Amino acid sequence: MTSFPLRPQRLGVNIDHVATVRNARGGADPDPVRAALLAQAAGADGITAHLREDRRHIRDRDLSRLRTELAIPLNMEMAATPEMVGIATTLRPHACCLVPERREEVTTEGGLDVAGTETALSAHVARLRDAGIRVSLFIDPDAEQIAAATRVGAAVVELHTGAYAGAADGEAQVREMARIARGATLAASMGLEVHAGHGLNYDNVAPIAARPEIVELNIGHFLIGQAIFDGLPVVIRHMKGLMSHARSRAEQDGAASFMEDEG
Ligand SMILES: CC(=O)[C@@H](O)[C@H](O)COP(=O)(O)O
Numbered sequence: 248m249t250s251f252p253l254r255p256q257r258l259g260v261n262i263d264h265v266a267t268v269r270n271a272r273g274g275a276d277p278d279p280v281r282a283a284l285l286a287q288a289a290g291a292d293g294i295t296a297h298l299r300e301d302r303r304h305i306r307d308r309d310l311s312r313l314r315t316e317l318a319i320p321l322n323m324e325m326a327a328t329p330e331m332v333g334i335a336t337t338l339r340p341h342a343c344c345l346v347p348e349r350r351e352e353v354t355t356e357g358g359l360d361v362a363g364t365e366t367a368l369s370a371h372v373a374r375l376r377d378a379g380i381r382v383s384l385f386i387d388p389d390a391e392q393i394a395a396a397t398r399v400g401a402a403v404v405e406l407h408t409g410a411y412a413g414a415a416d417g418e419a420q421v422r423e424m425a426r427i428a429r430g431a432t433l434a435a436s437m438g439l440e441v442h443a444g445h446g447l448n449y450d451n452v453a454p455i456a457a458r459p460e461i462v463e464l465n466i467g468h469f470l471i472g473q474a475i476f477d478g479l480p481v482v483i484r485h486m487k488g489l490m491s492h493a494r495s496r497a498e499q500d501g502a503a504s505f506m507e508d509e510g
């Protein structure tokens with residue numbers, strides 16, 4: 248039973264797929280920066296933008312405009328490469344989140360293999376930290392990766408919720424939620440700030456939001472898609488309301504019971 252008020256939880260809005268629509272015709276509209284400013288005005292706590300190596304959606308110019316025009320934190324998602332570290336240390340966003348990338352992937356498929364790339368990753372993390380950037384690692388919620396994240400010097404881990412969001416049935420979803428809960432508890436116990444993201448939507452966000460250790464959710468594809476029907480301010484306010492309600496219920500009933508109820 249949670250007997251203490253939970254820390255406030257932030258919503259980071261990922262605007263990648265506004266740029267996907269923009270790039271479909273090669274023009275300037277819809278403008279991802281305009282979407283980010285609308286999200287900011289609607290209560291987003293941060294903006295996430297993924298500068299992929301293939302620039303399939305967010306482009307370099309988008310990031311520099313976001314860095315100039317946003318009043319809320321910019322979280323630059325990027326591969327752990329010298330090119331991206333160079334861009335980030337020049338741009339100096341509030342935060343960087345290192346994610347795995349394969350050109351042929353449709354979207355991010357798994358978490359970063361921190362344990363298998365510690366030496367190279369430690370150097371990238373150090374350069375980003377020396378530039379005053381908060382470094383997050385996008386990882387699967389596994390003990391080996393969480394321990395490695397502390398060793399390479401990351402301040403934050405963002406737990407990949409894709410397996411949970413894409414679970415084939417209720418039993419698999421409960422299993423994946425338990426994996427995320429264990430990972431969040433372990434990461435927090437090791438002094439890491441805990442975020443979560445990938446594939447979250449209105450229907451599956453509550454058990455994740457109810458986790459006391461998770462202080463930021465990064466959500467994009469669903470919000471941008473739903474905004475086509477309801478408008479970006481409405482969907483952001485609704486998602487923040489769902490997150491807040493889930494946290495309030497967790498304060499009363501305990502986060503663990505939340506998933507049992509939903510299970
Ligand atoms: C790491 C993650 O899950 C997303 O933030 C990432 O941006 C997904 O990549 P696409 O936005 O290209 O689908």
Ligand SMILES: NCC(=O)COP(=O)(O)O
Nearest residue numbers: 261444445446465467468
């Ligand atoms: N890191 C997760 C993120 O930024 C958004 O992922 P999604 O909601 O677009 O799947």
